Amino acid sequence: MKNPNLNNIEIDHLYHLGLDSSQDLNAMFGDVKFVCMMGSSLRIKDFAEKVSSSLGVEIPEEGIQPIGKTERCSLYKVGPVICVSHGMGAPSILIFLHELSKLIEYARASDVRFIRIGTSGALGLTPGTVVVSEGVLNGKLEPIFEQIGLGKTLRYETGIHLPLAEGLLQSRGDFEAVLGLTLGTDDFYEGQGRMDGALLPPYSEEESMNFLKLAHEKGVRNIEMESTAFASFCRRANISAAIVCATFINRLNGDQVTTTAEEQMKFSSYADELVLSYLRRTLLPLPLISNL
Amino acid sequence: MKNPNLNNIEIDHLYHLGLDSSQDLNAMFGDVKFVCMMGSSLRIKDFAEKVSSSLGVEIPEEGIQPIGKTERCSLYKVGPVICVSHGMGAPSILIFLHELSKLIEYARASDVRFIRIGTSGALGLTPGTVVVSEGVLNGKLEPIFEQIGLGKTLRYETGIHLPLAEGLLQSRGDFEAVLGLTLGTDDFYEGQGRMDGALLPPYSEEESMNFLKLAHEKGVRNIEMESTAFASFCRRANISAAIVCATFINRLNGDQVTTTAEEQMKFSSYADELVLSYLRRTLLPLPLISNL
Numbered sequence: 001m002k003n004p005n006l007n008n009i010e011i012d013h014l015y016h017l018g019l020d021s022s023q024d025l026n027a028m029f030g031d032v033k034f035v036c037m038m039g040s041s042l043r044i045k046d047f048a049e050k051v052s053s054s055l056g057v058e059i060p061e062e063g064i065q066p067i068g069k070t071e072r073c074s075l076y077k078v079g080p081v082i083c084v085s086h087g088m089g090a091p092s093i094l095i096f097l098h099e100l101s102k103l104i105e106y107a108r109a110s111d112v113r114f115i116r117i118g119t120s121g122a123l124g125l126t127p128g129t130v131v132v133s134e135g136v137l138n139g140k141l142e143p144i145f146e147q148i149g150l151g152k153t154l155r156y157e158t159g160i161h162l163p164l165a166e167g168l169l170q171s172r173g174d175f176e177a178v179l180g181l182t183l184g185t186d187d188f189y190e191g192q193g194r195m196d197g198a199l200l201p202p203y204s205e206e207e208s209m210n211f212l213k214l215a216h217e218k219g220v221r222n223i224e225m226e227s228t229a230f231a232s233f234c235r236r237a238n239i240s241a242a243i244v245c246a247t248f249i250n251r252l253n254g255d256q257v258t259t260t261a262e263e264q265m266k267f268s269s270y271a272d273e274l275v276l277s278y279l280r281r282t283l284l285p286l287p288l289i290s291n292l
Numbered sequence: 293m294k295n296p297n298l299n300n301i302e303i304d305h306l307y308h309l310g311l312d313s314s315q316d317l318n319a320m321f322g323d324v325k326f327v328c329m330m331g332s333s334l335r336i337k338d339f340a341e342k343v344s345s346s347l348g349v350e351i352p353e354e355g356i357q358p359i360g361k362t363e364r365c366s367l368y369k370v371g372p373v374i375c376v377s378h379g380m381g382a383p384s385i386l387i388f389l390h391e392l393s394k395l396i397e398y399a400r401a402s403d404v405r406f407i408r409i410g411t412s413g414a415l416g417l418t419p420g421t422v423v424v425s426e427g428v429l430n431g432k433l434e435p436i437f438e439q440i441g442l443g444k445t446l447r448y449e450t451g452i453h454l455p456l457a458e459g460l461l462q463s464r465g466d467f468e469a470v471l472g473l474t475l476g477t478d479d480f481y482e483g484q485g486r487m488d489g490a491l492l493p494p495y496s497e498e499e500s501m502n503f504l505k506l507a508h509e510k511g512v513r514n515i516e517m518e519s520t521a522f523a524s525f526c527r528r529a530n531i532s533a534a535i536v537c538a539t540f541i542n543r544l545n546g547d548q549v550t551t552t553a554e555e556q557m558k559f560s561s562y563a564d565e566l567v568l569s570y571l572r573r574t575l576l577p578l579p580l581i582s583n584l
Contacts, residue, residue, distance in 0.1 A: 001485060002348075002490060002491055002492065003487075003488070003490060003491050003492045003493070004492065005487045005488060005497075006488060009488060009548070012488065012548070013548050013549055013550060015548075015549045016380075022540075026301065037495065038357040039364070040364060041333075042362065042363050043363065045309050069553075070334065071332045071334050071335065072331070072332060072380065085306070085378055087379040087381070087383070087384055088308075088379055088381075088383060088384040088387065089379070089380075089381045089383025089384045089482070090383060090386055090478070091380060091381025091382060091383070091384075091477075091478045091479055091517055092379055092380040092381045092383075092479070094479050095380065095479075095480045095481075096491045097490070098480070098481050098490045098491075101490035101491075102490045105490070109418070120412045137445065138440070139440030139441075140440060140443050143441060147433075147478055147479050147482065147483060148430070148431030148432060148477065148479075148483060149482040149483060149485070149493070149494060149495060150485050150495050150499060150500060151431065151432050153501060154482070154494060161439045183439065185383075186382070186439055186478075187383055187387075187439050187440075188311065188383070188387045188390070189386070189387070190307075190384070190391050190439065190441040190446070191383070191440060191441060193441070193442050195295075195297045196295070196297060196298060196301060196304065197295060197390045197396070197527055198294060198295055198389070198390045198391075198393035198394045198395075198473070199294055199295050199390075199393075199525075199530060200294065200295045200296065200297070200447060201295070201297075201441070201526055202441060205297075207442060208442060211344060211442040211443060216389060222515050225383055229500060231493075232428075236491055237490060237491055256301070256304070256307075257304050257305055257306060257307045261361075264319060276502075
């Protein structure tokens with residue numbers, strides 16, 4: 001195990017997943033090659049169904065069923081792909097990264113790649129453009145995830161697996177997709193310089209716009225809330241990881257998410273399609289070429 | 293509005309709730325007196341049903357229905373009580389605090405109190421004991437919530453409404469309940485000194501136990517992941533707020549949550565009962581005393 005302390009635990013309770021190491025995790029998850037993560041438990045169910053039809057994996061007549069408990073997340077397994085929701089924000093996704101990483105180790109699954117598929121605000125892009133992260137910055141515009149452990153500030157470098165990111169970008173369909181830096185913040189309102197939270201923010205509109213422009217100049221193309229934890233955890237755990245986000249709004253034009261539910265569904269589906277196309281290319285056997 | 297910028301917005305999209313200010317929010321929420329928040333969307337539905345039977349508020353035959361979209365949270369209204377899920381971690385609850393606070397203002401609801409009902413690890417208490425927070429410390433054991441805004445670290449004091457906390461404690465039933473400090477961390481594993489994450493933690497077991505003991509000496513009685521954001525936001529917004537948590541584990545004895553699902557349900561129900569009893573005392577008319 002990556003954490004030798006785990007060798008001393010008789011049964012490891014993966015508390016938030018509702019699974020434990022006394023189960024035959026190798027039989028359940030030993031063939032996993034991809035873990036696809038999304039914030040919402042509703043969207044991940046929809047994505048799991050898309051994976052099933054995309055890879056030709058049959059699902060039960062009564063519909064796809066979650067594995068483990070559904071109080072904190074929803075986890076589906078479709079062939080070699082785990083599809084799991086992670087909630088919003090770095091602390092929430094970090095819980096699932098720890099427990100999924102342990103799950104993969106207990107299952108003795110090998111060469112597993114993690115892909116986060118998210119929604120985000122864009123910087124300087126037309127809403128609907130898909131952003132594949134080539135790097136991740138925190139709210140201070142550093143490529144670092146800061147967390148507090150035993151009263152001390154710990155700083156971990158963020159890291160993206162560039163070949164995976166580039167492979168994903170090559171799978172784009174009939175929509176815009178770009179590589180860019182992703183800004184991961186710990187708050188949707190003041191953390192992202194919004195003026196429209198419930199409280200008067202401790203900055204002016206001009207200061208906010210200057211900050212967003214500075215981020216844009218540094219190469220930031222989208223803003224969300226999980227990339228720092230995701231990219232630093234996967235780097236520490238030596239997991240190949242990539243982030244693919246839909247964009248709903250260009251933050252250089254305003255704060256409010258005014259795209260309609262229909263547009264949001266369409267824009268989200270672009271990010272889904274890009275990942276599904278990559279999964280197909282990677283997981284399905286090449287078509288046989290006859291008469292050669 | 294507490295944030296004057298909101299007066300310039302024609303329609304404010306409360307994006308994560310799936311509601312907006314063009315709706316007749318006064319008709320929908322004008323009578324609200326309490327906002328009860330919980331992490332899990334499954335548990336909040338169960339709690340909303342308990343509020344309904346506890347206050348004698350009828351629910352539709354087809355069952356209680358969520359209001360707004362359910363992609364990011366589940367929100368129910370039972371008489372004068374909003375019951376809403378907030379996910380896990382400070383960034384997640386902060387989103388809902390901003391949007392619920394705006395909702396309350398648009399609805400012109402008055403004297404609304406916020407109560408978070410959570411699950412937590414205890415320090416030095418028997419699992420099952422309910423902790424009502426008398427104050428909130430962050431991972432550095434300071435009564436502060438730190439967040440990053442426009443690249444700068446912002447520090448906001450945490451604050452609990454003590455009369456509300458004491459009123460809640462007085463509503464305890466046939467189970468243990470205590471006042472104590474709550475430690476709010478940004479991570480379940482390394483943030484809370486656990487040895488059983490996926491990766492080798494950057495501290496020893498002895499260092500971890502020393503930190504937990506130090507926290508206990510300072511008066512910390514439980515550890516969770518939302519209290520700093522909750523208590524600092526409500527203090528800034530001048531909202532009377534309290535936190536009531538069930539405890540599943542005594543962290544001075546270990547890291548793993550080994551209580552059974554049945555015990556967890558029982559221990560959670562104690563926290564629910566304490567709040568329900570307070571809601572009844574506060575919201576129901578006094579019984580008429582005849583012959584006086």
